[in-house]
Amino acid sequence: MLRPVIRFNAVVFLIAASLTGGCDRPVQPRTPLVSVAEDQLTQVSIINALMLGEYNGMLPMENLLRYGNFGLGTCDHLDGELIVLDGVAYQARSDGTVRKVSPQDKTPFAVITPFHADGDFACPLAKSLEQLDAQLNKQLPSQNSFVAVRIEAKLKSIHLRSVPRQEPPYARLAAVAKKQTTWTRENVEGTLIGIRCPGWVAGLNVPGFHWHFLSSDHTLGGHVIDCQIESGKVSFDVCDSWLIKLSDSVEFQQADFSRNLSKELESVERSRGK
């Protein structure tokens, strides 16, 4: 099923430099890292910062896209679900609309990689997202690496959610998720954008699978709560380098990330809003 890969590993270089000036803080934010090897998964901030309500964007989309062409996350002020597919950033908002994100919009949390398939296989015909995850785990390699998973699928049904834009002072994500909007659509074609993280990323990213969706006609999208696969093709990309970009905001630097928020995260990720 899995094929050996022989490939010339191109290294993508996108170059930038800037002046940073000191003012009220001794240590200033730096130039974004703007070169990335193809096996690198890059993330903006850590999931526990988002859990605690740190929704102010830190990295503009145009900079985020220098780190890859495939990924997911959220937008400034937690304004919807971010979907990055084929190098384009889309935002699935809580009013049900999908639109392209402006290059200047900043993300407070995102995960992205330059997607180069290491292998592919027919998608298991799962009757639920839980079944899909379990079936994929049997076929995907590298339990202690990161894996980007792209599924081109016909879906019998898909259950999606998005979250409404927030204003400061921000509520915690678990509270916001209770106000999420959800949709179920039947007989849809589109792409499931998945990132699978090892279990030991707890607090930093989402252990296991994290799925967003974009329909082929780009009119439907969101965070996947559940789905039934009719048919599809899975391709995957194993990432052995993991880069985390930390915020230098006062909120981030002063936050207490010592609490275990795993249970709270699980409810946010898989909640049906009931």
Next chain:
Amino acid sequence: MLRPVIRFNAVVFLIAASLTGGCDRPVQPRTPLVSVAEDQLTQVSIINALMLGEYNGMLPMENLLRYGNFGLGTCDHLDGELIVLDGVAYQARSDGTVRKVSPQDKTPFAVITPFHADGDFACPLAKSLEQLDAQLNKQLPSQNSFVAVRIEAKLKSIHLRSVPRQEPPYARLAAVAKKQTTWTRENVEGTLIGIRCPGWVAGLNVPGFHWHFLSSDHTLGGHVIDCQIESGKVSFDVCDSWLIKLSDSVEFQQADFSRNLSKELESVERSRGK
């Protein structure tokens, strides 16, 4: 005390590409990432892999040094304490000798950054390593970022350790540390090489400070268990990007990193071998 910084952020580019061929595993190791922004802390593997006895080197020193000029770690087969200072990699072995590491020697665990001071201050005159850490924490910024700390010091005394080269099947690090060699020297000059990680790196790196030492004459070095500072100067570099390079070895990919090894790590890091 802390000075504003105005700096042109050069991005270091060191370019390499290679052919990787598939054989018994479908997903092959890739070209090392060979470009790094100056605020990036790069680490090879995760500390819990070392705790579980994964001592086979994965990255040659010549590649490690492409990620920075300042850092610490260990060598292939856990053969001593690795010290990277001013771009040179040294190995403090358990027989008390210090030597330069061969470019082809591989490290199973290391932490490195291109050191560019964001600020400096006079070193607190601490009577123990514990006091030093506490005093530094009052003066260093960014509790949720990584900080590289370099101290040029005159020491009243320093208590060092190193560990002997291991052969497979490898014992766990906690067992090996019981066989460590330790030295105390008085009235020594040299450099303390420190990496301070946020508390939330548990399992991946060492939360808090991790110190190695190299004497000015390069004849004495090791992992610092304790010290008394007579005088010194601290310079520090805040790192807001954190890159982890994961092993694709079968041992790493099949390992169970779900156990909390924090207590075991603490005893290994600060043990006096008693």
